[in-house]
Amino acid sequence: MNSHTVVTDSSTAAALALQQVRLQRGRTQVFDGLSLQLHEPRIGLIGDNGAGKTSLLRLLCGLEVPDSGQVLSQGQDLHAAGAQRARWVGMMFQNPDDQIIFPTVVEELALGLQPQGLKKKEAKAQALQFLQNRGLQDWADRAVTSLSQGQRQHVCWLALLLAGPRSLLLDEPFASLDLPGQARLARDIAQTAQQVIVSTHLLEHVRNFSRVIWLEQGRVLADGAGSTVCAAYEASVRARVAAMDS
Numbered sequence: 001m002n003s004h005t006v007v008t009d010s011s012t013a014a015a016l017a018l019q020q021v022r023l024q025r026g027r028t029q030v031f032d033g034l035s036l037q038l039h040e041p042r043i044g045l046i047g048d049n050g051a052g053k054t055s056l057l058r059l060l061c062g063l064e065v066p067d068s069g070q071v072l073s074q075g076q077d078l079h080a081a082g083a084q085r086a087r088w089v090g091m092m093f094q095n096p097d098d099q100i101i102f103p104t105v106v107e108e109l110a111l112g113l114q115p116q117g118l119k120k121k122e123a124k125a126q127a128l129q130f131l132q133n134r135g136l137q138d139w140a141d142r143a144v145t146s147l148s149q150g151q152r153q154h155v156c157w158l159a160l161l162l163a164g165p166r167s168l169l170l171d172e173p174f175a176s177l178d179l180p181g182q183a184r185l186a187r188d189i190a191q192t193a194q195q196v197i198v199s200t201h202l203l204e205h206v207r208n209f210s211r212v213i214w215l216e217q218g219r220v221l222a223d224g225a226g227s228t229v230c231a232a233y234e235a236s237v238r239a240r241v242a243a244m245d246s
């Protein structure tokens, strides 16, 4: 298959796929021919700092363009898709301040509805209704800067849910959430109809996923049931820590 080939059979194509992707960031060759078919409704990404989890998510949502190879969503080239890409895939960033653009919560949520062709006023009304349905109407006109880090992360999750692309990519979504916040997000993820791909160091949140991918230096070290892959990663960490002590 050459680098311009586009798989067109969307009935069998994976929600997301990488074909022979090479990516360099700065001086680091992050991926050197990575291929993955991402069919499953819940996929976890685990691995040490610098393994390539964020880079993979950034490729999958079109923020990084591969140096060679292709990123596909249901068989269509993500980078050739232009504006409709926002209907296919959306990402929640590790740092909410990299994501939030608008001064108030309701405006930020409304932004995500614009790719659906809604006028500003309609989008704002829908965003307000969405907040009301979740008992968060008091947040609507709050300045985003007045929210805590964890609350801003929650706003990013709500914006992604409301925008409703068919694949949701979450980069360390639990990192700054308190325990009730983590439980709420885990419940939301479990109830979401769309595909959800989660990168995390908190393994309990992906251990029950049908698929977890363990990345190490841009390569797949293990790929399988969450319980098996998480146990293998934990065993590796234990062995490395033991080696440090000896």
Ligand SMILES: Nc1ncnc2c1ncn2[C@@H]1O[C@H](COP(=O)(O)OP(=O)(O)OP(=O)(O)O)[C@@H](O)[C@H]1O
Binding pocket: 025, 026, 027, 028, 030, 047, 048, 049, 050, 051, 052, 053, 054, 055, 056
């Ligand atoms: N903007 C950048 N410029 C140069 N190199 C980068 C950049 N971003 C990431 N890298 C490098 O790419 C590699 C993969 O980084 P990435 O952020 O994808 O890892 P990660 O698995 O998400 O790590 P973490 O668990 O720390 O978030 C690392 O070696 C990192 O140093």
